[in-house]
Amino acid sequence: MQTANKRYLIVLVNVAVMLGIIGFVLLYAQRAANELFATEVAQFETASVNMEHVTANYLEGEQSICDVWAHYINSTPLTIDEAVSFIRSSHVSPDDSAHIVFTDDGLLQGLSTRPKAGTEDDYVVSYKAMGLPIRVDKLADEAGAINVSRSYTNPTNGIQSLAFCNKVSLVDSQDASRQHEAVLLRVIPTEKLKEKWVFPLDQYKDAEISLIDSDSNYIIKGHEYKNSNFIEFYKSYNQVDVAGVEELRERLSTESGSFFMTNSRGEECLIAYAPISANRGWTILNYIQSSSLQRSTVDWFLVGGVACALLFLLIIDMTFMNAFNVRLNEAAKEAEAANRAKSDFLSTMSHDIRTPMNAILGLTTIAQRNVDDQTIVKDSLYKIGLAGNHLLTLINDILDISKVESGKLTLTPNVFSVVEVTENLVNISQPMAKDKSIDFDFRVNAIEHEYLYADQLRVNQVFINILSNALKYTEPHGSVSVDLQELPSSVPGAVHLLYRVADTGMGMSEEFMAHMYESFSRQTDSRVNKVQGTGLGLAITKQMVDLMGGTIECQSKEGEGTTFTITLDLPIAEHETEDMKLESVTVLVVDDDESVLQSAQAALSSLDAGVELASTSAQALEMVGARHNRRDDYSIVIVDWKLPDMDGIEVARRMRSLDRGRASTILISAYDWSDIEESAKEVGVDGFISKPFFKSTLYRAINEQLHVAAEQVAREDDWSDIAGMRVLVAEDNDVNWQILSMLLSMHGIETTRAENGQVAVDLVASSGPGAYDLVFMDVQMPVMNGIEATKAIRALPDREVASIPIIATTADAFSEDVALCLNAGMNGHIAKPIEIKIVLREIRKVKEGKI
């Protein structure tokens, strides 16, 4: 909620900033526009004053012509005809005309210099109907006075005109002694004047000029001016009282300036006015709409564009911020989940580690306090060993997953035997299967290539993890079946190894399956808690399978069981295999499992052995009896221990009575046969073989029975052959040194300690060839580590001394650590905590010259 509020606050702040920027631009633009507008108004006023000067000059110019004419007429006694003739001769412009109208007879008639429209010789002009356009009594006689009429319709041609006027005196045409008063009108079309009264500046092209007389009647009227009287026009569209009207009238006639008014369309306009100095009472009015003066310096397109751009940026920012926040939120949740998982994991680990530690420490205390009671001590030490092994598994898993997590898990491929891997799997699995009375079935199909090139440790680990999970999560009396099959691979020089483990265990929920390969996750189930484990197995397995380019699939249903299928494309190793032949050997295989029979037949046939199969005990006994009667007893009979109608021991017993022991009998067992070994041997069983069948295991088992096999290696527990060997132990840790030296001394092996790598190098270099048979080299040591020390030894000048076997004994147990040691020149690697059998086996290898 708080985060959401902050987000909205940020949005609001952004919008506010954006609006602020736009507002500032607008305010600034408005201020600038106002200033500019004031300047424009002042300029318009100035232009109006200039127009007044132009107008005054024009009026004076036009009036002066009229004055000249009048002066001539008045100074020379002329009749109207003569006067008109004089003026006609003076005309220059074809648009102008002049009228002389008598004013003393009330008829207001006279002559025009131009004929009446539509006639050629009718020069009579009459102002009787319309009246003179100027009051005769207002005509000024003084020099410089301008007498201009209102705009009126020229009675001779119907054109709206102005007239510059002068009083003239004429001589009567009939009676030269009679004088007539008349008015001379120099008539000019209004349009002609309008053409001259155009605002000269382009920026005022919309301006309109009017000229008003002292009564505010228009003399010249622009289009935007309404009514026939400017004051009436003003009153029609603007609120003004009588005093206001008078004040306006006064201003118009006495000073120049400007004011705003509303025009007939309700728009604001500016009227700049300037009284005509040359003709008192006249005022020039210049009209322009206010909007025409408001020359905005603001590029609204730019403002709009900036606003849009700001908005666009805001939206983009917000979108990115939102997306970023979502991702951050997700990452935070993931991190939180990971942290929680790690916390849970650590909590679990703490519990899981403390449990065996508690056992170790508690049992150690018990052993210490009962040191005289051998039974208690033995039992305690045994349990301590179990707890220690479990602890080691935990630690290995943790280390593995930490390697996986850091992406540092690498593979160290080597040549390994699938058979060994399988045997190892079976050996490891059988005890648990047996303990839980699980029907355990391990089937091997078409394994043509025993030796493959891969990281055996990781392959083992993958297979064991899956299988041990199946056994762990299968309830007692359930079943676990394993299929190992070799299939053709699309990868040249490789086999497609399929490893499928199916159980009838508790199964998994879909929710858990979605996350089962994730680190630090373990299904929470009361049943699961009964079993030990780190919960990292699947994560490690998946990572390793991926690393090996394989696939792992899982089908599971809660309460019904789980099937894991792993496929790996593993290169075939070039390996010198023993030439295994069982020519002239006939074998009867008895098993109710068809796949076992097929597997055995394939393997034995490839060994050139004669193979016959029986799926029931009765059939087997019949076949054995028949062979015996033909005096062609089988060389070997291989019988499944658990036949449905009769167990293998009973079958062996009966076969023994049928062929009188001619055929050697081998009992097939999926489990450890120690429980039945005694009873089996009593009925004549010669040997045991465990499923699954491999070509090599069958060959060795049969050969053993036929006494053609090479003598088996000495018993594992007899290490007397390596007694007396001398070992240099480079170990900085006193306890580790003590453990190793004591264990080795128990087998008669002499040890010398080097506290660090440098000491080891010095001892090897100084003691000469043969002084030590091999060196156990710790890696992490002060002064000089094991890697550097090995390199130094290998660099010794004495080639014999320099080639001394060096075996790493280190807690750096990862494959790359192994590779690092081997690359430094070491001959082997033993991971701590050390297992004495492994140590002794390595020493034996040295003894036998295998290293």
Add this chain to the structure above:
Amino acid sequence: MRKSIVRCLLVLSTVFVAVALVACGASTGPSEAPAGQSSEEQGFAPSLDTATKCSLTVAGNYDNFEALEAEFDKFHEYYPDVELSYVKIDDYNNLVATVLGSEDAPDIFFAQEFMLDNDNYDALFAYAEDLSDPALNINLSCVRPSLLCKDDAGALPMIPVFASTSGILVNEDLFKKEGISVPTTYEELLAACEAFNNAGYPTPILAYNVPSAYGNLIGEPMYGEAAKNPEMAEKLNTLDPSAGEYMRPALEKVNDLMEHGCFNLDVCNELEDGYNALILRFFEGDIPMALSSGDTASGTAKRESQSEAFTANPFSYALYPLALTNEGASLLDKPSVQFAVNKEGANLDMTNEFMRFLVSPQELGNIASAKRLPPVTSDLSFDGVYAPFSAIDPSRIIATHEVGLADDVTIQYRVAAYKVANGEATIDEAIAGFGSYTL
């Protein structure tokens, strides 16, 4: 909430984009309506390119014509580059033909009903376009048929813009105050006059006591009788003295009104300068009725503000038909100003477009209301001042131009009525002078 933020941002975006686009300006198209007007509201759709540039001039004898200038402004909204102006022609009746032949020839010019039958104006009508031409698409149906004046050839050379009638301006507040109904019959008129006299009012009816003003008084009996009797109009138009007898009913009515004290001529004679004085006197607030033409009524609006008395104590008033018979009042329906189109004009298409724009119920109503003259449209109630005329039965509408009385005849009537009213002549004497009267 997130959605509303997005919505807000979108609205803001739209506003800013709109501002930006508005800033770019908008173009105008031929059929665009002025801002703020939907096409339905406007009723007028331009048929020419709205970017046309030209000038149109209307020439007439009005000193000013603000009502028309208001229509110019409206038309200008459709055609912003068309400049329209009104120009007053001095000595209009004599010079208009000359003006039409000049380089200053207007596009539209005033014409009057009386000109149609006068040969002196043949030159004027030679310029007039036939406005009944269907190709012009002018909505003539919105004009009362009684006001359309066609020539002998059946062409319509002009279209009336205002009507003209006469009646009495009634101070409705005074009638209310005195509890008197506005008279709808002659008897009610006499009764009302008597009541106002009894109440001490200066004069029940105010009139500008000059011969020309008496046309407002005797119009109904004059035209009413002539409309019923075509032979009477023919004889009257000859101005033969023997036709003077036709004036008797009208003169008797004038005499009767005088005898009933409907007019206090002393008060009426105080008016010095025609209808301006009459209006201002009426606005004093103590005059129940004033004899008025439509032109006089049109001047009331402008003078309301000029009258301190009316400004201080405004009252409700209207022009009512003058009931001189007990059957009720009639409407003397006469066209006033009419517009003719100069077919020789340089911008004839645009001129016709303006006429098409103007001749609509809305615009003819607007221009009449602005000028405060009776409208030529069927709806007389457009302006409240003339609303009482809308109550007149159509059968009592008299189209004066259809009656065909010559101007000289009306002059005879007016002068005779003036003489009788002022006691300058008896009815018989006035009748005897028929044919000799001039204004």
